Amino acid sequence: MSTDNSASDEIIRLENVYKIFGPQPRGRALKLAKDGLTKNEVQAATDHVVGMTDVSFDVKRGETFVLMGLSGSGKSTAIRTVNKLHDITDGKVIVDGTDVQQLEGTALQQFRQKMGMVFQHFALFPHRSVIDNTGYGLKVQGVEKSERDRRSLEALDLVGLRAFAQSSPSELSGGMQQRVGLARALASDPDVLLMDEAFSALDPLIRRQMQDEMMAIQEHLQKTILFITHDLNEALRIGDRVCIMKDGAVVQIGTPDEILTQPATGYVAEFVQDVDQGRVIDVATIMRGAVTIDASMDLQAAITKIGTNSGEGGFVVDESGRPTGLLMPKDALLATTRGNDLASALRTDFEKTTPTSKFNHIYAAAGKGLSIAVVDDNGSLVGALHPREMVEEMGRVESLIDGFEREVFM
Numbered sequence: 417m418s419t420d421n422s423a424s425d426e427i428i429r430l431e432n433v434y435k436i437f438g439p440q441p442r443g444r445a446l447k448l449a450k451d452g453l454t455k456n457e458v459q460a461a462t463d464h465v466v467g468m469t470d471v472s473f474d475v476k477r478g479e480t481f482v483l484m485g486l487s488g489s490g491k492s493t494a495i496r497t498v499n500k501l502h503d504i505t506d507g508k509v510i511v512d513g514t515d516v517q518q519l520e521g522t523a524l525q526q527f528r529q530k531m532g533m534v535f536q537h538f539a540l541f542p543h544r545s546v547i548d549n550t551g552y553g554l555k556v557q558g559v560e561k562s563e564r565d566r567r568s569l570e571a572l573d574l575v576g577l578r579a580f581a582q583s584s585p586s587e588l589s590g591g592m593q594q595r596v597g598l599a600r601a602l603a604s605d606p607d608v609l610l611m612d613e614a615f616s617a618l619d620p621l622i623r624r625q626m627q628d629e630m631m632a633i634q635e636h637l638q639k640t641i642l643f644i645t646h647d648l649n650e651a652l653r654i655g656d657r658v659c660i661m662k663d664g665a666v667v668q669i670g671t672p673d674e675i676l677t678q679p680a681t682g683y684v685a686e687f688v689q690d691v692d693q694g695r696v697i698d699v700a701t702i703m704r705g706a707v708t709i710d711a712s713m714d715l716q717a718a719i720t721k722i723g724t725n726s727g728e729g730g731f732v733v734d735e736s737g738r739p740t741g742l743l744m745p746k747d748a749l750l751a752t753t754r755g756n757d758l759a760s761a762l763r764t765d766f767e768k769t770t771p772t773s774k775f776n777h778i779y780a781a782a783g784k785g786l787s788i789a790v791v792d793d794n795g796s797l798v799g800a801l802h803p804r805e806m807v808e809e810m811g812r813v814e815s816l817i818d819g820f821e822r823e824v825f826m
């Protein structure tokens with residue numbers, strides 16, 4: 417979802433990387449893999465396991481890049497080469513201009529501090545409070561207690577757990593514990609977040625919430641995220657780009673739309689069949705006519721125009737029809753306690769989308785609870801999406817698809 421230009425420069429690059437597990441990784445197994453033999457063939461011939469074969473991809477600064485594939489496809493191996501938890505057998509791993517293979521000792525330690533890592537089974541220290549768990553990485557880095565606590569609280573704030581800072585881990589649900597994992601990674605303010613099946617153990621509802629929150633955090637902090645999942649739905653939902661792996665090799669790299677609409681191989685196509693198609697619906701099909709308010713109105717008049725119960729906001733537009741402010745009912749009501757001034761109740765931090773955008777692209781933004789402006793190529797307001805409707809629409813779309821699939825495929 418990153419649209420800014422800073423996203424265009426790359427921060428992580430894997431170049432023709434091979435990882436062979438076995439007693440002689442650089443022997444015949446590597447040669448056969450380089451000759452193009454598959455993971456199974458190499459294993460049969462040499463008894464060595466191919467973790468990665470000829471893997472190349474690059475991750476841009478500020479991007480959420482997802483590695484997706486079945487268990488054993490090489491995802492964890494790939495992510496572990498990025499911070500040198502694994503040495504590679506051949507090829508090159510470059511992070512922020514540094515050749516990772518050359519790093520040793522303190523240089524490697526310092527390098528790793530630029531990366532936060534979150535795993536599926538994230539273990540908290542049971543006898544330490546949430547805040548101490550969050551600050552653990554900082555402690556290891558030698559950051560003193562008051563600074564540690566300040567940064568930990570900030571990170572807990574980001575994941576919505578500030579109120580639990582003094583709690584013990586046993587008082588937290590699984591989802592909350594996983595959030596502490598994310599907070600711990602964020603507390604060190606890393607450039608890159610490496611997330612290996614970070615949400616895979618969570619039940620679907622909580623998982624979805626975590627995805628939304630992570631996307632909101634990412635939008636705010638503009639971290640680079642390398643995210644691993646075996647779930648294509650999750651990959652398409654959160655990834656700016658998705659890299660599909662199979663048997664240690666890259667099968668396709670593309671935006672979610674490219675993966676959905678132009679699967680590179682039958683293997684990808686088969687995966688895509690199982691995906692919830694809600695995301696391929698255009699914004700145009702679900703947007704509503706936008707309510708507009710006049711900047712010269714007083715607050716009461718504007719409130720009358722938008723109504724106060726529906727949770728639907730109204731937009732102020734400039735002379736060329738471009739939205740410049742959003743009045744949400746809750747902000748409007750709050751502002752009435754200060755007077756009758758419309759300007760003081762307007763927000764400018766609303767999202768914009770276009771009629772041809774895909775619904776799922778903007779769906780996460782519904783979590784902010786603000787109406788979204790739909791604008792044409794000139795930036796003029798042509799419609800609106802409202803958070804509650806978007807959530808309902810998502811449910812409707814999913815049940816429609818379910819029904820459709822039952823009809824067509826059964």
Ligand SMILES: Nc1ncnc2c1ncn2[C@@H]1O[C@H](COP(=O)(O)OP(=O)(O)O)[C@@H](O)[C@H]1O
Nearest residue numbers: 437465466467486487488489490491492493494
């Ligand atoms: N330390 C290891 N020793 C031997 N084989 C390994 C090791 N780590 C991973 N593998 C093998 O490498 C392949 C890729 O594993 P992995 O990267 O963990 O897959 P994923 O994360 O996609 O499930 C698998 O066949 C796995 O068995």
Ligand SMILES: [Mg+2]
Nearest residue numbers: 491492493612
């Ligand atoms: Mg794995």
